[in-house]
Amino acid sequence: MQPEGATILGDWGTTNVRLWLVGDDGVILDSLTTQDVENVSSGKTSKEAFDRITQHWRRSAAPRFAILCGMIGRKGGWIEAPYLPTDRWRALAGNLVRKSNGAMDIFVVPGLRTLRSDDVMRGEETQILGFLDETPEFTGAVCLPGTHSKWCELSRGEITGFRTEMTGELFGLLSKRSTLHDAIVAGHNEKAFDCGVEEGLNTSDAMQGLFSIRANWLLKNTEPEVGYSRLSGMLIGAEIARRACASGIQEAAIIGSDSLAALYERALKQAGISSTMYSGERLVVRGLQRIARDAREMVDG
Numbered sequence: 001m002q003p004e005g006a007t008i009l010g011d012w013g014t015t016n017v018r019l020w021l022v023g024d025d026g027v028i029l030d031s032l033t034t035q036d037v038e039n040v041s042s043g044k045t046s047k048e049a050f051d052r053i054t055q056h057w058r059r060s061a062a063p064r065f066a067i068l069c070g071m072i073g074r075k076g077g078w079i080e081a082p083y084l085p086t087d088r089w090r091a092l093a094g095n096l097v098r099k100s101n102g103a104m105d106i107f108v109v110p111g112l113r114t115l116r117s118d119d120v121m122r123g124e125e126t127q128i129l130g131f132l133d134e135t136p137e138f139t140g141a142v143c144l145p146g147t148h149s150k151w152c153e154l155s156r157g158e159i160t161g162f163r164t165e166m167t168g169e170l171f172g173l174l175s176k177r178s179t180l181h182d183a184i185v186a187g188h189n190e191k192a193f194d195c196g197v198e199e200g201l202n203t204s205d206a207m208q209g210l211f212s213i214r215a216n217w218l219l220k221n222t223e224p225e226v227g228y229s230r231l232s233g234m235l236i237g238a239e240i241a242r243r244a245c246a247s248g249i250q251e252a253a254i255i256g257s258d259s260l261a262a263l264y265e266r267a268l269k270q271a272g273i274s275s276t277m278y279s280g281e282r283l284v285v286r287g288l289q290r291i292a293r294d295a296r297e298m299v300d301g
Contacts, residue, residue: 005024006061007065008054008063008065008104009067009288010070010288011068011284012068012069012071013070013071014146014147014148015035015147016035018032018284019031021057021063028285034053046078050066050072050106058103062103063104064104065105066107067295071122073109081095081109081111083110083113083120084113085113085115086112086162089112089125089159092109093290093291093292096109096295097110107295109288114162119162119163119164120164121150121162123284126284127255127283128152128154128159129286129287129291130282130285130288130289131283132157133286134283138157139154139156140153140249140252140253142252142255143243143254143255143275144254144280145168145260145261145263146260148166148169149164149165149166167235170235174231179211180213180227180231182214182224183214184227185225186228187224188225188228189228192229193263195230196230196233196234196237197236197240197267198233200233200234200238201238203241213227213230233267245273251274251275252274252275253278254276255283258277
């Protein structure tokens with residue numbers, strides 16, 4: 001890995017890609033976010049998407065390498081990066097998977113799996129690394145909301161376990177492709193969201209109440225924005241009931257985008273759980289920079 005020149009850092013998610021062009025002094029020179037990857041499913045199309053998205057940077061800054069985390073390393077993808085067990089998660093930098101891409105080398109961060117091999121993550125491990133680079137002695141619960149939300153238990157810099165909730169994906173399917181879709185239009189209604197959270201915290205009510213979103217639209221002319229917020233609250237509330245209330249969690253760190261993290265903060269407060277929000281974008285950049293430093297030290301050493 002060359003220590004000179006610009007570097008591309010990237011978080012390749014399920015529905016969007018965030019990339020940063022970083023100078024050798026660690027300063028972010030440019031950034032971009034795109035959803036131009038939703039139909040990317042094969043290694044060939046992943047490479048084509050990366051080359052297309054970074055074309056301007058490669059011409060203007062000629063970066064020597066890129067460090068990418070997330071779904072770019074999935075099974076069957078462009079550059080598969082095997083999962084590390086959580087007890088080896090500090091060895092991320094030493095297990096980067098390298099692939100030449102013309103004049104640039106691509107390094108992909110491995111994902112993590114639980115010790116029992118019954119759950120996995122890709123991308124969130126880099127956010128957690130950035131979080132612990134900032135708060136190294138943190139012990140407690142960390143919630144990373146998203147398409148597939150993660151709930152991680154940390155103890156003095158170690159990941160002791162984690163679980164995945166498909167809340168974001170379920171919300172997308174129910175709001176766009178289910179019988180509820182006519183009754184749902186994107187919007188935010190705080191009262192409806194809070195009512196949904198209350199239903200979700202009682203998980204049996206959450207499941208029973210789903211169809212009533214459509215029934216209320218049909219029979220009571222409920223605004224579709226109300227249905228949208230209520231569904232969001234129900235699913236987030238049910239997730240919190242399973243992952244926080246059932247475990248007796250009293251406080252949690254939330255790592256994610258401002259808008260989604262704020263919804264989780266509100267729902268957690270309703271459940272009697274205090275929380276602190278952290279920027280997922282800032283922490284993934286910090287985690288990727290930490291991995292780059294560790295990898296350079298290994299090469300130089």
